[in-house]
Amino acid sequence: MSMKTSTREDFLEALCVLSRTKSNITTIDDLSLYLSLSPVETRNQLGLMEQQGDLHIQPEDRVELTEQGSHIGCRVMRKHQVLECFLSEILGMDPGTASEEACVLEHDISDEAVERLDRYIKRPGGRGFRMQRRWPHMPTLLQFPEGTELKILTVKCPGGCQRLSDMGIFPGERIKIIHTLNNKAVVIQVKGCDIALSPEIASCIFVEKT
Amino acid sequence: MRYRTLSRDRLVYLRGEDIMRLGLIGNPNVGKSLIFHQLTGLGVEVSNYPGTTVDLMRGNLCFQNERLELVDLPGIYSLEGSSPEEEMVRTFIQEKEAEVLIAVLDATHLERNLYLLLQVAEYGKPLVVVLNLMDEAAKKGKEIDIERISAILGVEVIPAAAIQGKNISGIIPAALSRAHPPRVQVQYDHHIEAAIRSIQSVHPVTRLQALQALQGIGSDAEAVELAGALTPEIEEMHRMSVSQIIAGNRHHCAHTIAREVSQEREEVKRDTLDSVLTSRRWGPIILATTLLSILIAVFLIGSFLEEILVQLFETVVITPFLALPLDALPQQMGLAFLLALQAGLGIAFPFIFTFYLFISLLEDSGYLTRAAFLADRAMHRLGMHGQGLIPLILGFGCNVPAIMGIRLLRTRRERVIASFLVSMVPCSARTVIIAGIVAAFVGIAAAMSIYFITLGLVIVTGLVLSRITPGEQYGMILELAPLRVPRISNVFAKSWYRIREFLFIAMPLLIVASLVLGFLQYAGFFDLFQQAISPVSESVLGLPGYAATALLFGILRKEMALETLVILAGTADLSTVLSGGQIYVFAVVSVLFIPCISTIGVLARVVGARITLLVSLYTLILGIVIGALINMLIK
Numbered sequence: 001m002s003m004k005t006s007t008r009e010d011f012l013e014a015l016c017v018l019s020r021t022k023s024n025i026t027t028i029d030d031l032s033l034y035l036s037l038s039p040v041e042t043r044n045q046l047g048l049m050e051q052q053g054d055l056h057i058q059p060e061d062r063v064e065l066t067e068q069g070s071h072i073g074c075r076v077m078r079k080h081q082v083l084e085c086f087l088s089e090i091l092g093m094d095p096g097t098a099s100e101e102a103c104v105l106e107h108d109i110s111d112e113a114v115e116r117l118d119r120y121i122k123r124p125g126g127r128g129f130r131m132q133r134r135w136p137h138m139p140t141l142l143q144f145p146e147g148t149e150l151k152i153l154t155v156k157c158p159g160g161c162q163r164l165s166d167m168g169i170f171p172g173e174r175i176k177i178i179h180t181l182n183n184k185a186v187v188i189q190v191k192g193c194d195i196a197l198s199p200e201i202a203s204c205i206f207v208e209k210t
Numbered sequence: 211m212r213y214r215t216l217s218r219d220r221l222v223y224l225r226g227e228d229i230m231r232l233g234l235i236g237n238p239n240v241g242k243s244l245i246f247h248q249l250t251g252l253g254v255e256v257s258n259y260p261g262t263t264v265d266l267m268r269g270n271l272c273f274q275n276e277r278l279e280l281v282d283l284p285g286i287y288s289l290e291g292s293s294p295e296e297e298m299v300r301t302f303i304q305e306k307e308a309e310v311l312i313a314v315l316d317a318t319h320l321e322r323n324l325y326l327l328l329q330v331a332e333y334g335k336p337l338v339v340v341l342n343l344m345d346e347a348a349k350k351g352k353e354i355d356i357e358r359i360s361a362i363l364g365v366e367v368i369p370a371a372a373i374q375g376k377n378i379s380g381i382i383p384a385a386l387s388r389a390h391p392p393r394v395q396v397q398y399d400h401h402i403e404a405a406i407r408s409i410q411s412v413h414p415v416t417r418l419q420a421l422q423a424l425q426g427i428g429s430d431a432e433a434v435e436l437a438g439a440l441t442p443e444i445e446e447m448h449r450m451s452v453s454q455i456i457a458g459n460r461h462h463c464a465h466t467i468a469r470e471v472s473q474e475r476e477e478v479k480r481d482t483l484d485s486v487l488t489s490r491r492w493g494p495i496i497l498a499t500t501l502l503s504i505l506i507a508v509f510l511i512g513s514f515l516e517e518i519l520v521q522l523f524e525t526v527v528i529t530p531f532l533a534l535p536l537d538a539l540p541q542q543m544g545l546a547f548l549l550a551l552q553a554g555l556g557i558a559f560p561f562i563f564t565f566y567l568f569i570s571l572l573e574d575s576g577y578l579t580r581a582a583f584l585a586d587r588a589m590h591r592l593g594m595h596g597q598g599l600i601p602l603i604l605g606f607g608c609n610v611p612a613i614m615g616i617r618l619l620r621t622r623r624e625r626v627i628a629s630f631l632v633s634m635v636p637c638s639a640r641t642v643i644i645a646g647i648v649a650a651f652v653g654i655a656a657a658m659s660i661y662f663i664t665l666g667l668v669i670v671t672g673l674v675l676s677r678i679t680p681g682e683q684y685g686m687i688l689e690l691a692p693l694r695v696p697r698i699s700n701v702f703a704k705s706w707y708r709i710r711e712f713l714f715i716a717m718p719l720l721i722v723a724s725l726v727l728g729f730l731q732y733a734g735f736f737d738l739f740q741q742a743i744s745p746v747s748e749s750v751l752g753l754p755g756y757a758a759t760a761l762l763f764g765i766l767r768k769e770m771a772l773e774t775l776v777i778l779a780g781t782a783d784l785s786t787v788l789s790g791g792q793i794y795v796f797a798v799v800s801v802l803f804i805p806c807i808s809t810i811g812v813l814a815r816v817v818g819a820r821i822t823l824l825v826s827l828y829t830l831i832l833g834i835v836i837g838a839l840i841n842m843l844i845k
Contacts, residue, residue, distance in 0.1 A: 020443055024411065034400075085449055095449075155454065163687050165457030166288035168322055171450060172458065179488050185586040185596070187488060187690060191322040191461075196583035198595050198685025 006107040010035070011045060012054060012073030013080065013106075015065055028061040079106040082118045090121060092138055092153060092208055095171060141177070141202040142184050149176045150207040164205075167195055174210060231279045232385055233308035235299065235330060237323050238285030239576075239691045240316040241342045241372040243267075246282040247703060248378050266298075273382050281308060289329040290425055290453070294617065303333050310336045310389045312381060317347035317354055317369070318692075320472060324464035325457075327363070328396050332418045336389035338366045340381055345371040352472055359471040364393025373697070396463045399455050401447065405440045409433055425453045484693055487577065493584045500577070504568045505606060508561060512638065513645060515560035523552045539732055546728025550721045553769055554713075558608065561638030562712055565607035566705040574696035574704065579688055586686055592669065593627040593676025594619065595686040601628055605635030609809040610716045611708055612637075613816055623681030629817045630675055633805040633825050634668045636661060639768035640801045646772050648797045652790045660798055667802070667832065716808035723766035723807055736778070750834065752841040757788070757796050764800045766807050771800040791844040795837050803833025 014034050018026040032042040046063065049055055054069035065073060080102045087098035138153060152173050155161045164170070168191040179187040184199040197205075236242045250269025267282035283302060284295040291297075302308070313330055315323040320341075330337065339360075347354065360367040366388050370377040398406070402424065409420040415433045422428035423437035441452050448455055486492050528548055536544065572578045578600060586596035598619055605612035609632055616628045636644070649657035730736065736759055743762075744755030751758070756778035764771030775796070779787045788796070804826050805813070813822040 017447075024408075081447060089449065154449075161451070162291050162453055162457075163287065163293075165454050166291060166325065167687065167689065168325070168461055170454050170458050170461065173461070179485075179490075179583075181490055181493075181584070181587060185583060185686070187583060192319050193322055194690040196579070196586070196596065196686060196688045196690055198586055198590070198687075201685035201687055 007045065008049060008052075008054070009072060009076045009107055010103075011049060012065070012069050013076040014073075015055070015063060016070065016073035016077045019065070025058075025062045025064065028057075028063060031063060075111070076106055079109055079114045082114050082121065083109065085121055086117055089138070089154065095153075138206040139208070141186055141188070141197070141205045141207055142199065144177055144207070144209070146177055146180055149174065149210050151175075151210050152205060152207050154206040156204050156206070161204075164201070167191075167193070169195070169205065175207075229277060229279055230310075230386075231281060231308045232382075233281045233283055233302065233311050234314060235283050235303075235311055235326075236285060236314035237287060237316065237319075237326055238689065240285070240314050240323065242285060242314045243282060244372040244697070244700060245314060245340065245342065245370075245378060245381070246280065247700070248372065248375060249382065250280055271382070273386065278382070278386075286326070288326060288457075289333075290422065290427060292427075293620070303330070303335065306335075308335075310338070310385045312338055312340060312385050314340045314342050317341045317343045318350060318352065320354065321461075321464050321468035324467055325460055327392075328394065328460050328463055331363070331392040331394050332396075332421070334391045334418075337392050338368065338381070338384045338389045339363065341367055341369045342372050344369045345374060345376070354472045359467070362394060362467055362470065365390065394463075394467075396460050398459045399448075401444045402452070402455060402459070405437070405444060408440065409436050412436060421456070425456065484580075487693075488580050488583060488690075493580070497581050497584050500572070500581075501603065504565070504572075508565045508568065508606075508638075509641065509645065511564045512561035512641075515564070516556060516642075519556040519560060520552065523556050528552065542732040543725060543728050546724045546731075547721060549773065550724030550767075553724075553767060553773070554717045554720050558638055558642075558712070558716075558769070559709075561641060562607045563705060563709055565638065566708045567701060569604065569607070570701045570704040570708070571696055574694070574701055576691035576693040579690045582686070582688055583690065591676065592631065592672030593679060594624045594672075595684075597686055597688060598624060598628050601632050602635060605632040605637060606641075607638055607708075608712050608716065609633060609635065609637045609805055610712055610812050613809060613812045616816055621681055621684050623679050624684075625817055626681075626821055627672065627675045627679055629813055629821055630825055630828065631668050631672055633809055633813065633829060634664065634671065634802070636664050636801055637768070639806065642769040643772050643797055643800055646769075647775075647784060647793050651785045651793050656790075656794055660794075660801060663798065663836070664801055667836070671828075715812065716806075719808045719811060720767050724770070727763055727766060727770075740778075750841070751795055751799065751837045752845070753792055753796055754788075757792070761796070761800050761803070764806075765804050768800065768806050771796075791841070795841050795844070798840055799833045799837035801833075802829060802836055804830050 011031075014031060015026055018030055018034060028039060028042055028046065031046075032039045035042065046055065046057060049069070050057055053066055054072070055066055056064045058064055080099075083102035083105050084095075084098045087093045087101055088095045091098075093101070141150070144150060152169060152171050152175060154171055155164055155169060161169075169175070169188075173190065176189045177186055178189050178194060184202065185196065186199075186202050187194050187196045189195075234242050234246055246267060246269065250271050266284075269280050269282070271278050271280060281302075283299050286293075286296050286299050288296060289300050289303070303311070311330065313327050315327060327339065341354065341356070341359075344354075354369070356367050356369050366384050368377055368380055368384055370381070372378060397403075398421075402421075405424055406417060406420040409415065409423060410417070413430075413432050413436055415423070415430055419428055419430055419433055420437070423430060423433035424441060426434060426437070426441075428434060444455070445451055450458075487496060528545075531544060531548060532541075534541075569578070572581070581603075582596035582599050584596075585599040589595050589598050592598070600618070601612045601615035604615050612632045612635070613629060616625050616632065619625050619628055644657050644660050648660060739762070740755040740759050743758040747753045747755055747758035753761075757775060760771045760775035760778055763774045775784070776782050781787060784793060804810075810822055810826060813825060
């Protein structure tokens with residue numbers, strides 16, 4: 001009995017992610033929780049993968065990746081990150097949808113395409129200051145007139161964005177532009193409160209129309 | 211202070227326990243101060259929290275024959291930020307300085323307020339929640355299920371309306387008998403939760419400490435280092451900073467709770483008045499008119515009150531004192547002391563207090579934040595942002611509290627620029643000089659021109675400083691306080707609180723300076739200085755030697771330059787001894803050069819000795835150069 005490549009890659013990717021974010025060694029229970037599968041199903045798949053030499057199942061249900069398994073897993077994880085970043089930050093997709101989309105694309109995209117995509121994200125051509133160059137197609141708060149309802153995509157504040165996050169200005173939040181002044185200072189409505197922002201702060205908040 | 215420590219020690223001794231302390235915590239503009247004043251009444255003590263420049267209000271109250279202390283913590287948005295207020299409140303809670311916390315939430319902005327509450331909950335301190343502004347929420351058609359929110363949070367929730375005093379009396383009994391740690395806990399993103407667990411598995415810290423370490427704060431260096439190794443990976447995966455992820459989770463939790471306990475958020479109706487006040491077209495005009503009319507009103511009311519007070523002081527205190535049979539030295543010193551009191555209470559007080567009444571009125575009505583927004587563009591040119599307008603306006607009253615207000619600005623660059631500009635703003639004392647000699651002997655137009663020259667120089671200085679001051683500029687992030695009809699009692703309380711800084715910081719320095727001056731005059735120093743300075747002052751400024759002496763003593767107290775001039779000239783009718791041009795030059799130089807000694811003292815505390823020295827030198831040179839220029843032009 002063989003298994004689908006995409007399932008195998010998903011398992012290896014999940015194991016890689018878990019091994020990096022958890023201090024203790026991943027168990028079958030952790031993995032089934034992460035993948036939302038039943039422990040029995042997970043165990044069956046892992047059995048097949050052990051035969052292929054991707055991993056070893058140790059006592060107490062601990063899963064250990066072999067060199068081959070870890071190599072594949074890390075590669076898929078990286079593809080996922082690059083794709084998700086491209087979809088959400090360059091193309092402006094919703095981060096959640098971008099992640100789901102990346103889950104599908106990651107299995108078929110070639111290594112070369114991912115590398116080129118990554119280089120493009122990191123250093124795309126274009127003018128303007130650093131912030132805008134990295135997200136060339138994303139509009140900021142400054143580009144919309146009074147009364148527009150917007151959704152925040154990214155906040156890249158050079159001085160740290162703690163205060164903005166605390167006031168509710170963080171990716172995913174819906175806001176509305178209340179006032180703009182000639183110099184582009186804006187008042188936005190966030191969580192029912194009116195907040196005034198200087199132009200340089202507003203230019204770091206990337207948004208899309210809802 | 212001493213009294214407090216003594217009596218507290220005695221209480222501890224008598225009852226074998228410390229005094230119970232309660233802390234009021236909440237966002238800005240939720241009516242926290244109003245509740246504080248209603249609970250404590252008079253006898254509020256303002257003190258600096260040790261090691262910080264943040265003011266704390268403490269008040270005592272009695273409940274069932276037990277003395278309690280209530281602390282009003284500054285309004286904050288978060289416990290994990292880096293502003294001095296946020297850091298101070300964080301330490302305050304962590305150091306277990308209060309046994310029970312009373313969290314004040316704004317019912318009209320429940321969701322945003324819950325964000326802070328969720329953070330407070332993580333400290334696990336006994337808590338009661340006061341849901342204030344229920345009246346406004348009801349007006350907006352918002353209903354909140356008190357039982358439900360109380361069940362979710364796991365603490366008692368008291369619906370209140372502080373403006374009407376509703377349910378305020380229930381707060382203290384609830385805090386004393388029914389406060390307990392909240393049950394609510396934010397579920398963080400699984401990467402964050404995993405990171406918390408992995409920090410805890412290596413190093414024994416609490417969940418809270420691990421969470422703080424992930425955001426790079428907290429006292430536990432090892433945990434911060436461990437977290438530092440984990441964060442890049444999480445940030446890479448989420449393409450967001452850890453703080454943003456955590457904030458997002460908390461906002462989500464707050465949103466879920468808010469939606470569960472109150473009806474669906476409806477479109478907030480915009481105030482038409484608000485739209486006009488901040489509109490592109492009318493906003494700046496209204497702002498300019500408001501500020502100008504306040505300055506004129508303060509000028510008129512201030513001079514009216516001043517005349518009455520000075521007259522009263524003269525007949526009741528000074529004349530009887532001079533009639534006393536005293537030796538020369540005691541009389542000189544006594545007179546110097548009384549003149550300082552007269553200057554402080556009779557001259558400065560009427561101007562400053564009237565000014566603060568207007569400013570507090572603007573602040574409580576919510577207009578001051580709108581003014582900051584409107585001024586953002588202009589302030590950018592001067593190297594600051596909208597919030598910098600507030601200390602500049604305050605400077606028209608007295609530079610001392612205005613310099614204290616500079617602490618609100620977030621970067622050192624802005625504080626440095628502001629310290630120069632605020633020190634140059636013509637304060638009440640300088641207004642006294644302008645009104646007292648220029649308006650009286652030269653003309654009202656000439657008096658106004660001094661204002662314009664000074665403001666022009668403030669602008670030029672700002673333009674230059676914004677180019678040469680090192681450091682990054684950080685923009686304005688400012689919540690516009692809701693427009694409300696101000697409560698007169700609150701306006702008075704606030705003005706009183708503001709003027710305390712003048713009374714307790716500027717006044718003592720003023721009296722000491724005055725005494726020193728009295729002694730110097732007695733010792734004959736005046737004549738010596740006058741002889742030495744005469745040639746310089748006559749050639750450069752075209753002023754007689756005694757005028758230069760008067761200018762020098764203006765450093766101690768600005769309006770004293772005027773008094774000294776009158777004394778040294780030997781007549782109150784200055785037009786008989788000085789020409790109009792000379793009076794004008796005298797006024798310009800004394801308004802511009804060197805901030806008074808109290809301002810210098812506060813500057814040193816807020817921006818350090820080096821900048822203070824620079825400010826003093828700059829204004830000294832500026833005053834002399836401009837004075838010399840005008841002198842040349844007049845000739």
